[in-house]
Amino acid sequence: MxxxxxxxxxxxxxxxxxxxxxxxxxxxxxxxxVHQTRKNAIEKFAELGxxxxxxxxxxxxxxxxxxxxxxxxxxxxxxxxxxxxxxxKFARTIQNTMVFINGVFSQPLSTLTLRQEGVRISNLAIxxxxxxxxxxxxxxxxxxxxxxxxxxxNTGFLNxxxxxxxxANVAVAEPIHVIHIGxxxxxxxxxxxxxxxxxxxxxxxxxxxxxxGVDDAVYFNNVVGEYIIHENAHFKxxxxxxxxxxxxxxxxxxxxxxxxxxxxAVNVDFGGALVRNNLNxxxxxxxxxxxxxxxxxxxxxxHIDNQTFVDxxxxxxxxxxLYKGILNNHAQGVFNGKILVRQDAQKTNALQSNKTLxxxxxxxxxxxxxxxxxxDDVKCTHGATIGQLDDEALFYLRARGxxxxxxxxxxxxxFVADILEKVSIDEVREHLDAKVMACFKK
Numbered sequence: 001m002x003x004x005x006x007x008x009x010x011x012x013x014x015x016x017x018x019x020x021x022x023x024x025x026x027x028x029x030x031x032x033x034v035h036q037t038r039k040n041a042i043e044k045f046a047e048l049g050x051x052x053x054x055x056x057x058x059x060x061x062x063x064x065x066x067x068x069x070x071x072x073x074x075x076x077x078x079x080x081x082x083x084x085x086x087x088x089k090f091a092r093t094i095q096n097t098m099v100f101i102n103g104v105f106s107q108p109l110s111t112l113t114l115r116q117e118g119v120r121i122s123n124l125a126i127x128x129x130x131x132x133x134x135x136x137x138x139x140x141x142x143x144x145x146x147x148x149x150x151x152x153x154n155t156g157f158l159n160x161x162x163x164x165x166x167x168a169n170v171a172v173a174e175p176i177h178v179i180h181i182g183x184x185x186x187x188x189x190x191x192x193x194x195x196x197x198x199x200x201x202x203x204x205x206x207x208x209x210x211x212x213g214v215d216d217a218v219y220f221n222n223v224v225g226e227y228i229i230h231e232n233a234h235f236k237x238x239x240x241x242x243x244x245x246x247x248x249x250x251x252x253x254x255x256x257x258x259x260x261x262x263x264x265a266v267n268v269d270f271g272g273a274l275v276r277n278n279l280n281x282x283x284x285x286x287x288x289x290x291x292x293x294x295x296x297x298x299x300x301x302x303h304i305d306n307q308t309f310v311d312x313x314x315x316x317x318x319x320x321x322l323y324k325g326i327l328n329n330h331a332q333g334v335f336n337g338k339i340l341v342r343q344d345a346q347k348t349n350a351l352q353s354n355k356t357l358x359x360x361x362x363x364x365x366x367x368x369x370x371x372x373x374x375x376d377d378v379k380c381t382h383g384a385t386i387g388q389l390d391d392e393a394l395f396y397l398r399a400r401g402x403x404x405x406x407x408x409x410x411x412x413x414x415f416v417a418d419i420l421e422k423v424s425i426d427e428v429r430e431h432l433d434a435k436v437m438a439c440f441k442k
Contacts, residue, residue: 008050011067016046018072018190019156026159033136034128034158041145042156048149060334060366061305065274066248071190071220073157074102080183080214085109088212093427094177098123098162101181102219103191105160114174118167121176124194127163134165138198142226143254148278151252154192154224161194164205166233171204175425180211182219182247195225199233206236208428213244213271223251231285232260238423240432243271245300252278259285259314266422267306269296270435275304283310283317283345294323295419297439298331298363305334310352312345319349324419325356325365326412326439333365339382343374352382357389357415409440 019042026035050067051058080101089097098121099109105123112121120131127135145152162178180193199205211221221243229235235255243249249272255263269275281290296304310319325333335354356365367384389411397407416436423429 008052008067012046012049014070015153016042022073022157022159032128034139037140038156038158041152041158044145045149045152045156048147048152050149057307057336061274061276061303063274066220069188069218069220071188074104074185074189074191080106080109080181082109084214085179085181088179088181088210090177090425090427090431093425094175094208096121096174097177097179099179099181100160100191100193101183102185102189103160103180103193114172114176116170116173118170119172120163120165122163124161124163124196125159127196131163131165134198135163135196138226138228139196140226142228142256143224143252148252150222150250151224154194154222154252157190157192158194159192161196164197164207166199166203166205168200169202172206175206175208177208177210180209180221182211182213182217182221182244184214184217189219191219191221193221193223195227197226197235198228199230199235201231202233203230204234208238208240210240210242211249212242213247215244216246217244218246219244220248221250223249225251225253227253227255229255229257229261229263231258233258234262235264236424237263237265238428239265239267241267241269241271241275242435243275245271245273245302247272249275251276253280255279255281255290257281257283257285257288257290260287261285262289264291264422265293266419267292267294268419268432269298269304269306270439272304273302275302276307277305278307280309281311281319283312283314283319286314286316288314288317290317290319291422292319292321292323293419293422295416296323296325296333297436298325298333299328299439300331301329302331304331306336307334308337310339310350312339312341312348312350315345316347317345317349319351321352322419323354324416326359326416327356327363327365328359330360330362332363335365335384336368336370337382338370338372339380341371341373341375341378341380346375346377348375348378348380350378350380354384356386357412358386359388409437412440413437
């Protein structure tokens with residue numbers, strides 16, 4: 001029996017009714033093993049309801065704007081042309097692209113040239129049929145929905161997404177780029193992108209996920225990703241969020257690391273009306289190494305919320321986290337970074353820093369770095385700073401004949417340079433550099 005959280009019961013019921021329509025359209029898919037997971041998830045969503053600001057982790061982010069709109073799943077891929085998608089591709093260096101329009105995979109717009117033994121890449125709808133054993137082994141085992149309503153909602157509507165599996169000791173020769181595009185439709189679209197990536201022992205891979213919007217399309221991207229990095233595997237991940245300024249974006253990502261593995265993840269936010277990123281990392285074996293870098297640039301009335309949780313469960317692990325933000329106009333930012341060091345995680349070395357630059361009096365940020373330590377032989381640091389452009393540095397540049405706007409742009413770019421330099425692919429880094437500079441000109 002589903003229990004409805006009465007505080008947002010109308011919105012919950014809207015999605016429950018959408019689930020009934022979704023379920024009836026699955027045809028033979030309703031008998032697949034994954035469908036029981038869907039039903040379990042939607043029942044949990046009905047029980048949890050949407051979060052409110054009474055929930056401590058949602059204290060500074062109000063999801064009411066999402067609930068006021070009636071979003072529905074897209075029935076098929078929107079008819080965008082190859083030209084429409086081309087501007088979002090990195091043609092010089094990345095040939096392997098998967099394109100999703102309003103959450104629906106578009107085979108004609110995708111280009112997968114990689115043919116490498118031990119590497120499986122497809123959309124999830126195909127993987128359900130061709131790699132069912134692998135999907136069943138990993139899907140839903142890491143991004144759990146027991147206490148996360150948006151993960152439960154995504155899992156309830158789980159139908160497609162990306163699937164990448166790399167066999168033991170295989171290094172994927174080329175980066176993989178997944179492009180998500182929100183396009184105008186007759187109805188407001190709720191897309192539920194899903195990612196399932198598993199790297200077996202000693203494997204290596206680089207993945208880019210980018211999110212884009214067409215014009216001022218209004219849509220809701222509810223994203224879930226599960227990334228399993230086994231012993232001695234190396235994974236580089238970059239997320240670029242360039243949604244429509246009228247769009248809503250909620251993501252829940254779980255990185256699960258085993259011993260001697262290395263993860264380097266960069267998260268960059270430019271777009272969206274309301275953005276919430278939940279990034280959880282579990283260091284589940286000794287000698288793991290984790291690097292988390294984030295950049296958010298907001299203006300207008302944007303609201304961008306980053307929540308990170310690094311769970312040191314085993315000894316001799318290292319994590320390094322640096323998030324930076326630049327906010328202008330009435331934009332609001334949130335950063336809540338938590339590091340947990342469990343009792344067995346001796347010899348942990350964990351670093352965390354958050355720095356935000358406010359360019360206007362009405363811009364604001366709420367920062368809350370947290371440490372929770374139960375081991376006694378550790379090195380942990382955390383801190384947050386909020387400020388404005390350095391007047392002395394600005395004066396120094398102006399005194400050397402540099403115009404005021406150019407001097408400010410140079411200082412802002414210098415502020416974010418140590419994040420952008422973590423992007424190792426030249427063409428991608430150049431794109432982000434140009435995007436940052438364009439934001440400063442607004």
